[in-house]
Amino acid sequence: MDFVTKGCEPEGVLRYFEMLSAIPRGSGNEKAAADFVCDFAKRRGLWFYRDKANNVLIRKEATEGFENVAPVILQGHLDMVCEKNAQTEHDFLTDPIKVRIENGWLTADGTTLGADDGAAVAMMLAVLDDASISHPTLECLFTTDEEKGMTGAKSFDYRYLKSRRMINIDSEDEGVAVISSAGGEKTGMTLECTGVSAKNKFMSVTVKGLAGGHSGNEINKNRMNAVKLMGDLLSYLYEIEPFEICLISGGGLDNAIPRECFCVLSVLDVNVTKERIKQWEQSVRATLTKSDKAFRVLVSKHRRLDYMLTYRDTHRVISLLELSPNGVLSMSPTVNGLVESSCNVGSVATETDGGKITVRTLNLYRSCVNSLLDKTARCFDTLAYLLECKSEHSSRYSGWLPKSDSPLQALYLKTYRALFGKEARLEAIHAGLECGIISSAIPDMDIISIGPDMCDIHSPDERMSIESLNRTYKLLLGMLAEK
Numbered sequence: 077m078d079f080v081t082k083g084c085e086p087e088g089v090l091r092y093f094e095m096l097s098a099i100p101r102g103s104g105n106e107k108a109a110a111d112f113v114c115d116f117a118k119r120r121g122l123w124f125y126r127d128k129a130n131n132v133l134i135r136k137e138a139t140e141g142f143e144n145v146a147p148v149i150l151q152g153h154l155d156m157v158c159e160k161n162a163q164t165e166h167d168f169l170t171d172p173i174k175v176r177i178e179n180g181w182l183t184a185d186g187t188t189l190g191a192d193d194g195a196a197v198a199m200m201l202a203v204l205d206d207a208s209i210s211h212p213t214l215e216c217l218f219t220t221d222e223e224k225g226m227t228g229a230k231s232f233d234y235r236y237l238k239s240r241r242m243i244n245i246d247s248e249d250e251g252v253a254v255i256s257s258a259g260g261e262k263t264g265m266t267l268e269c270t271g272v273s274a275k276n277k278f279m280s281v282t283v284k285g286l287a288g289g290h291s292g293n294e295i296n297k298n299r300m301n302a303v304k305l306m307g308d309l310l311s312y313l314y315e316i317e318p319f320e321i322c323l324i325s326g327g328g329l330d331n332a333i334p335r336e337c338f339c340v341l342s343v344l345d346v347n348v349t350k351e352r353i354k355q356w357e358q359s360v361r362a363t364l365t366k367s368d369k370a371f372r373v374l375v376s377k378h379r380r381l382d383y384m385l386t387y388r389d390t391h392r393v394i395s396l397l398e399l400s401p402n403g404v405l406s407m408s409p410t411v412n413g414l415v416e417s418s419c420n421v422g423s424v425a426t427e428t429d430g431g432k433i434t435v436r437t438l439n440l441y442r443s444c445v446n447s448l449l450d451k452t453a454r455c456f457d458t459l460a461y462l463l464e465c466k467s468e469h470s471s472r473y474s475g476w477l478p479k480s481d482s483p484l485q486a487l488y489l490k491t492y493r494a495l496f497g498k499e500a501r502l503e504a505i506h507a508g509l510e511c512g513i514i515s516s517a518i519p520d521m522d523i524i525s526i527g528p529d530m531c532d533i534h535s536p537d538e539r540m541s542i543e544s545l546n547r548t549y550k551l552l553l554g555m556l557a558e559k
Contacts, residue, residue: 077094077095077098079091079094080094080175080176080177081093081094081175081182081542084177084542085542085546086202086545086546086549086550088202088205088206089195089198089202089545089549090198090542090545091198091202092197092198092201092202092205093175093182093191093194093195093197093198094175095112096109096112096190096194096197096198097172097173097175097189097190097194098172098173099112099172100168100169100170100171100172101154101155101156101190102155102156102157102158102168102169103155103156103157103158103220103221103222103223103224104155104221104224105155105168105169106130106154106155106220106221106228107130109130109154109155109197110126110130110131110132110154110218110220113132113134113154113197113218114126114132116134116201116204117132117134117204120204120205122134122136122204123135125236127231127232127233128231129220129221129227129228129231129232130154130220130228131217131218131219131220131228131229131231131232132154132217132218133215133216133217133218133236133237134204134214134215134216134218135214135215135216136213136214136216137213138211138212138213139209139210139211141210141559142210142211142212142213142559145212145559146212146239146240146241147212147213147214147215147238147239148211148212148213148214148215148239148242148556149214149215149216149217149237149239149241149242149243150196150199150200150203150214150215150216150217150242150243150245150552151196151216151217151218151242151243151244151245151246151514152193152195152196152197152199152200152217152218152219152244152245152246153193153196153197153218153219153222153223153228153229153246153510154193154197154218154219154220155193155220155222155223155224155228156188156190156192156193156223157188157190157192157223157329157331157332157533157534158187158188159187159188159288159329159332159534159535159536160186160187160188160536161186161187161536162284162336163186164185164186164187164536166186166187168187173187173188173189173190174187175189177542178539180541180542180543181531181539181540181541181542182539182540182541182542182545183537183539183540184536184538186536187536188533188534188535188536188538189538189539189540191528191530191533191538191539191540192246192248192530192533192534193222193245193246195245195527195530195540195545195548196244196245196246196527197218199245199548199549199552200218202549203552203553203556204216209553209556209557210556210557211556211557212556213239215237215238217232217237219232219510222246222510223329223331223534224329224330224331225262225470225473226471226473226508226510226513227471229510229513229514230473230513234514234517234518237518240518240520240521240522241483241484241521241522241523242484242511242522242523243484243523243524243525243526243552244510244511244524244525244526245525245526245527245552246510246525246527247505247525247526247527248293248527248528248529248530248531248533249503249527249529250527250528250529250541250544250547250548251492251496251498251500251501252500252501252502252503252526253488253489253500253501253502253503253524253525253526254502254503254505254509254511254524254526255478255479255482255485255502255503255504255523255524255525256444256475256476256477256478256504256505257444257475257476257504257505257506257507257508257512258292258415258442258443258444258475258505258506258507258508258512259443259444259446259449259472259473259474259475259476259508259512260292260440260441260443260449260472260473260508261440261441261449261452261453261469261470261471261472261473262330262439262440262441262469262470262471263438263439263441263452263453263456263467263468263469263470264436264437264438264439264467264468264470265396265400265436265437265439265459265460265465265466265467266434266435266436266465266466266467266468267389267392267393267434267435267436267463267465267466268432268433268434268465268466269385269386269389269392269432269433269434269435270386270389270431270432270433271383271384271385271428271430271431271432271433272320272383272384272385272386272431273384274320274322274342274380274381274382274383274384275342275384276320276342276344277342277343277344277345277346277377278322278340278341278342278343278377278378278379278380278381279340279341279343279346279349279350279375279376279377279378280338280339280340280341280374280375280376280377280378281306281309281338281339281340281341281353281373281374281375282336282338282339282374282375283302283305283306283309283336283337283338283371283373284302284335284336284337284371284372284373285335285368285370285371285372286299286300286301286302286305286333286334286335286336286368286370286371287299287333287335287368287370287532287535287537288302288333288334288335288534288535289332289333289367289532289533289534289535290331290332290333290507290533290534291330291331291332291333291418291420291440291442291534292331292418292442292505292506292507292508293505293506293533294333295333295403295404295415295420295442295506296404296415296418296506297365297367298365298403299333299365299367300360300364300368300371301327301333301334301402301403301420301421302326302327302334302335302336302337303326303327303337303397303421303422303423303424303437304397304398304400304402304421305337305360306324306326306337306339306397306424307394307396307397307398307400308356308397308398309353309356309373310339310397311394311397311398312352312356313349313352313353313356314390314391314394316352317344317348318387318390318391319341319342319343319349319390320341320342320384320385320386320387320390321339321340321341321342321384321385321389321390321393322339322340322342322381322383322384322385323339323340323381323428324337324338324339324393324424324425324426324435325337325339325424325425325426326338326339326423326424327421327422327423327424327438328422328423329422329423329534330420330422330423330438330439330440331420331422331440331508331534332422332535333420334422334423337424340378340381342384346377349375350375353373353375354373356373357372357373383428383431383433385433389433392463392464392465393435395463396435396437396459396463396465397421397424397437399459400419400421400437400439400456400459401419401439401441401452401455402419402420402421403418403419403420404417404418405417405418405419405441405452406448408444408504411504414504414505414506415506416443416444416445416448417441417442417443417445417448417449417451417452418441418442418443418506419439419440419441419442419452420439420440420441421437421439422438422439422440423436423437423438424436424437425437439456441453442506442507442508444475444477444504444506445475449472453469473508473512473513474512474515474516475508476509476511476512476515476523477515478502478504479522479523482522482524483522484522484523484524485502485522485524487555487558488500488502488524488526488551488555489502490558491551491554491555491558492551494554495547495550495551495554496547496551511523511525526548526551526552527548528540528544528545528548529541529544
């Protein structure tokens, strides 16, 4: 294949990144990516193990002189978030990611790039493929479905691992090693309604132009959530003059802050409603950060639909969107600037089956404190009781607590200082990492998480610095070469 990154360093890593980008690998669709990794191991005569969840473990023996050095795990996930701009034609089940270079950054053409976590996969393959690299015994663990529920990491049999040191490569800030992360849980809310024959005048309303972003790392940046904004708009309109919702759809992934939301309304007077929407839009615009400066509300006529919600069920949907917890819920009392707990209303969708209309939302909440996860779950249960709908909790995963005396943390700081002449940092984050699941399975595991500079992950603006990738790879090799 022709490589866009030919001539750029680290060439081996970038080559594998582009090869991986040619393979569709959205969460739940990692079989082809796992095939690619297993074929890589077969062709090089490396021991590997693949489980039913398509997790792959590859082991490579220590190089000469490193036989007595403690083995180390390198770990990352095969799957990626599949998000695209509305105007972009791309099928994530069949189409390759179109990698581009813009001003020293890797990006994609209107879609997510998949550097989260293709960077880890590419680095691990490059290390395994290079006979000139000095290293102890390596165990490279490629997991699946990290972005949707970490089900791959949850199902892996950790008895296969011999190492008690692990470098996770799933972070996005060069010079910062993550030493702790949040746990999380999902709640789906289901509101079942009986539709009535649609009447009056139909109009579509779309909230768009928001920045979105990662619902963990960027939840404290005050970026607007399109689903929550739509709930606020509908509440504003309903208070003045009731209407009916015909359908509503927004967001897509629980771990991505929704950038767009669309609904169809049945109203008495389209022109009056348009004017009120303009008034609301102007009031909201004054509250936005620079990241959301492209925010806008599009209004147009819509074709007649067969069914709509009743006034009462419309109010139930609006109440669900308005009252669902969202954003930062609490800050850590011990770590300055660390979000302690949060929630992201990740999506809303409507299903119509004849006269039966079902509205669903999916929410992801995070915390490093298990009792706060329980508290948010109870909040959704209470809301479900009040609105006469269903709440269903799933995909709970553990947080990862820092170790006070970590040789791997010390090695990271020492190597970074020696290579680049400046100090690196250790940091706890609010995002979820597979490190929490792995540390729960192997409590004595010493873990850090590193990665190159990335921006706007989980959105079509995702990009990764090539220079930072090169430095991060040098750092990894430097740590592996330390006896």
